[in-house]
Amino acid sequence: MARYLLRVMYDGLAFRGWQVQCAGRSIQGDLISAFRQLGVRHPGLTGSGRTDAGVHALAHYAHFDYQGKMTPLQLQLALNTKLRDDLLVTGVWPVPQDFHARYSAMARSYIYLLAREKTPLNRLFTGFMPRSKFSLESLQTLAEHLLGSHDFSSLSRDNPLVPNHICTLSKLDIYEWRDLVRFDITADRFLHNMVRRIVGTLVNLSHFDLGPQELLNILAEKNPRQRLVVTAPAQGLYLSGVRYPNLQLDETPLP
Structure with missing residues (x-):
């Protein structure tokens, strides 16, 4: 299982924040749904931090684990086909297995x-x-x-x-x-x-x-x-x- 870092940009107006919510959209929830549509059931998607409802992002990072055959660019493009227009994956990179989007941040x-x-x-x-x-x-x-x-x-x-x-x-x-x-x-x-x-x-x-x-x-x-x-x-x-x-x-x- 390889670890990757992704970066997303979003208009936060329609979201309840980063973290998955019981009701309402979240950035994490929409991304997990996109992964599942690609056959990745448990990506372990972990963000660099939380944002509140209505807050926007130019560069919010998260790590995930993946063992399929798609390249980072293919993953980026495939995820974007499953996302709405207010959320966009702008980059995917391979990172070390011990990398953590939140705790590795300086x-x-x-x-x-x-x-x-x-x-x-x-x-x-x-x-x-x-x-x-x-x-x-x-x-x-x-x-x-x-x-x-x-x-x-x-x-x-x-x-x-x-x-x-x-x-x-x-x-x-x-x-x-x-x-x-x-x-x-x-x-x-x-x-x-x-x-x-x-x-x-x-x-x-x-x-x-x-x-x-x-x-x-x-x-x-x-x-x-x-x-x-x-x-x-x-x-x-x-x-x-x-x-x-x-x-x-x-x-x-x-x-």
Whole structure:
């Protein structure tokens, strides 16, 4: 049995997230169904992480096991014939048998696209926070204080199964992109809702003209119910990449 890594791109609007759900579509569920239609009953499909309902992906990775005769390219093309238009396999590669899509990852990257105004054309693929007036300069200043290792309990959803809330942010760039504000975020790991709460909270602090000390206070208090902690909408978030040791994978840019 050989192990492979696949990469998928998807529009997350119709999905309940990555993981198989009792009701509703999931990315993992649609992929497993596609494998079964190809005669692969138990691929052991394991993702690099979970995404929430409505979140998109440019590059979400998963490993699977396969002992058939198709080449990686043939597998990619065959799977895509069984998938709907909102989910696409963009690459398949052979990997070592001990490779794990989640635990072998060194870093993960996300993009968040924030609209200054909500329109009928941008509402499905960008985030918008009503009544928020923010400045790019203050967002950038606040962001500098999140770089490095911190306890992100305050900026994530509580999960008793995850005792360690220390994450190391290596990148948090915020800049004008087309007519949007774009956040590029990379860390060794992310907690549940962490990216959306980082974005929402930075925008909220900027709106109230609050500085870095207030952000540091939020981190120190480790209280997810703080009034200044806001979760940005899911539809502006894109999983943009995962970095693995000894694997050179081409990145998928935003269209």
